[in-house]
Amino acid sequence: MFGIGFSELLLVAVIALLVLGPERLPKAARFAGLWVRRARAQWYSVKTELERELATEDLRRSLSAQGDEINAIARDANANLDSAARTVSATASAATAAVQPETTADAAAGNKAADAGDAPAAIENPATDKP
Incomplete structure (x- = not known):
């Protein structure tokens, strides 16, 4: 680790x-x-805390990327909608433009028949019942 060999x-x-002498060396x-x-324990504590922070940051990045992807899909869906x-x-x-002239023509024909006093013709023509 520090480049210290067995002989050193x-x-x-x-x-x-x-x-130190033989009496104080064991102490x-x-x-x-x-x-x-204590130094090792402190080192491992710092190491685990750093790894935890990095994992949290990776999760945040992943979550942000997923959110961006979901937003893009929502924009595409809204555009398609x-x-x-x-x-x-x-x-x-x-369709309304195509149907409206026919209805107007039928109503005009029914109104002409009603104005002429031809009641049976006006009753037979269902276009006059429409508004």
Whole structure:
């Protein structure tokens, strides 16, 4: 991890034995081990917190991308719906325009028959009943 080999570690242990002596070396080793454990625990805590933050950010990005995709689909659906509504409206206008002259002509013919006093002809013509 730090590039320390076995021979270098053995050299540090021999120097520590000579400096501290056999009575204080076990206490110093326990103390050093305690601090190494605490440092490792802190490192793992920071690492897990960072991973959690990254996972949260990835989820946010994914959710945002899905939301954009849903919005695009909704826009396409609205565009298709508007197009279909315009088509239906145009078809209805054309059908109304095609039917209206016939109705007007039938009504005019019925009115002429009623004005002429020909009651049976006016009754037989159903176009006069229409508004």
